[in-house]
Amino acid sequence: MPFSPEVQQLIEQVEQTSGLPVHVAEEPSMSMRATVVAARGGAPAHLIRFKPGILNPDYLVASQLLFLLRRLTLPPAERWDLAGTPSEQDVAIKVLGLDVFPVDFARKMVGQVSNQMRSFPVGFRVDATIRDDFPGLAQQQHDEILTQLAEMEKALAPEFRGKFPRGIVDANTTMNAAFAIHWAGVHDEPRYAIPFEALGYRDRAEELLSALEVVDDAPSSDQDLVICWASTLGLTGSFHFHTEPRND
Incomplete structure (x- = not known):
């Protein structure tokens, strides 16, 4: 296409x-x-x-x-991925309450939370670049944000939240709340945040968003963003940055 x-x-x-x-x-x-x-x-x-x-x-x-x-x-030696050894994943499993599940499933869920913790804060930087430098994408950006917010609101349903331990529900919902509050400000639409505020997630979500204000927006500081989010979510020690030199 x-x-x-x-x-x-x-x-x-x-x-x-x-x-x-x-x-x-x-x-x-x-x-x-x-x-x-x-x-x-x-x-x-x-x-x-x-x-x-x-x-x-x-x-x-x-x-x-x-x-x-x-x-x-970034220089090749500084291009990183988020990774977790079994012992690091075990830290996340305990924090997220996933020890009630078979270990393979628990590790898969940890991977999903880690991906969210990596992509959301850096994604705010990416979206700022799109808003500032690519106005021709503004309408699609707006429409996609609304689509994602609608999906996040569906995940607030009690029947969905009741399927998983409180730890992982809170981690996921806190990050989703940060997303909603961020875009409520960008679009001047307070209603985006209301479902998350009603469940008591505003304070921790704003802790996540505060990292965007204090951490430099250069790509070299993206690791610092992730570290800040991990600290707020109680996931410090559950991952490491894999930065071995590669041919890329």
């Missing part, structure tokens, strides 16, 4: 920065809307995958490209 000029501009920027091509393609089996895999270990290209038929494809692909660009602006 043809992408907008903004997406084409970002593809060119990634290719010029990395010296490698970007392949963008539909992936029918995906559950997520869009993902990025940076070229590593001699891989010939960066891969962007998106779910067929998604709404707001230009915004979603642009977001993935901007995540990739933040990574590529």
